[in-house]
Amino acid sequence: MRVVQLIDSLEAGGAERMAVSYANALANEIEFSALVVTRKEGNLKNQINDNVPYLFLNKKRTIDFNALFKLHSYVKKNKIEIIHAHGTSFFFAFLLKLICPSVKLIWHDHYGARVKQSTRDNLVLIMTSLSFSAIFVVNLEMKKWLESHLFAKKVVFVPNFVENITLISEKTLLKGQLGKRIVCVANLKKPKNHIALLNAFKELRLDQLGWSMHFIGKDFYNDYSNELKDYIKTTELNNSVYIYDAQNDIQYILSQATIGILASKDEGFPVALLEYGLAKLAVVSTNVGYCSTLITHNSSGLLFNPDNKEELKQSLTNLTNDQAIRIQMGLNLQQEVIKNYSKEKRIQLLLQEYKAIKA
Structure with a gap:
């Protein structure tokens, strides 16, 4: 063939x-x-x-x-x-x-x-x-x-x-405190809904609890990107929210993270969720597209409606407050990914x- x-x-x-x-x-x-x-x-x-x-x-x-x-x-x-x-x-x-x-x-x-x-x-x-x-x-x-x-x-x-391969690149070092890093792998464009993550992060004052947010994805340097950067600057989150642009060493990046998050308003089948699973990350995910099939709510992750900021805030609160839940959900998702994907x-x-x- x-x-x-x-x-x-x-x-x-x-x-x-x-x-x-x-x-x-x-x-x-x-x-x-x-x-x-x-x-x-x-x-x-x-x-x-x-x-x-x-x-x-x-x-x-x-x-x-x-x-x-x-x-x-x-x-x-x-x-x-x-x-x-x-x-x-x-x-x-x-x-x-x-x-x-x-x-x-x-x-x-x-x-x-x-x-x-x-x-x-x-x-x-x-x-x-x-x-x-x-x-x-x-x-x-x-x-x-x-x-x-x-x-x-x-x-x-x-x-x-997704393929579980040996790390071939270890370039990108995440800032912030080990054990308190939230990562979002998604290009900087409107459907990915990064602003909802920033709002939730700010309103929950997660930065004051030592948590940091990391955006990994193509930066198109457009109005959307500028809006995110302006928000980070005006809310004084510069020392807790970081934008890295597109990177090749995703597995290495995820090995440094604690929570994987996705807030898209539209999705097909995000590969990022599979990668979060292989990395044993606790996951907070939008419930659109295939996400609600891949993620079992309260078992292999937490799902939320991307138009409901209170659901997102509650999910982040639950995971950031409970290490045991994070560990168990990360293991559950890893098993699901290995078994079925x-x-x-x-x-x-x-x-x-x-x-x-x-x-």
Whole structure:
């Protein structure tokens, strides 16, 4: 089997990380597993395994014929059978399908907020969906929406996975007191709802109790980012809330943390929760997307409605006040992740779907 994972960029994000993870994991399972990036490289390039063929197309515009024919040549030369397109790369994959109709096209949707959108918001996606041999989704709510809105031959729920690997990088040192660090792994953009975390942290006066908050994720240096930084400055949280931008050594960062938190208003299936679990962190999580399926409230973490600040504050109070609960919840989540979201289980499911599509 010969497969290409297609993604628009390698900046740190859920879809991007999963594209790299799939390419790496499949390299030891199939004849040819490659990764092709259309538009922009980024931090995740360093996480591509040496045995994964890699191609960067340097696409400059929506319809870039140079990039398209470069991909077409690569597909022909390497006898690619399946293009597994992640996120926004679906349109470029559709263009390839027009000039290379023999290739099978799978689109993998990671965008949890799509279920709140209208048909008008997704006209291009709907029209191009006729070319998809299958659609993969990361939660069942998305599956239902796509089945009712797209011309889908097949929509398959494919949960994300995480791999427990030996630490390969130990660069980022977290500030603050050991045993009292709260970490949020999420790019600095509006749906991630960082401001709710800042409000809760400030209102609970956690800084006065020795706790610190650490934001790990791509800083786009825009109005959203400036709002967070202004809040930190005006509320005098500079010595307890820290922004680190995107980092490659997530496992090492989490090994220094005590609580993992996620406050998003929209999610598909956040890889961060799986990573928190592997690190045995106690977790406070939004209840949107797949989060409320992955996290069992009061057992493997605490769930809250992202629009209810009192629920968030109560969850943080419960965990920061009780070390025994933190330890037990961290262990429970780790066991859940290892049992149900391992690389081995998910890759076998993926291979089954690939074979069915080829048949």
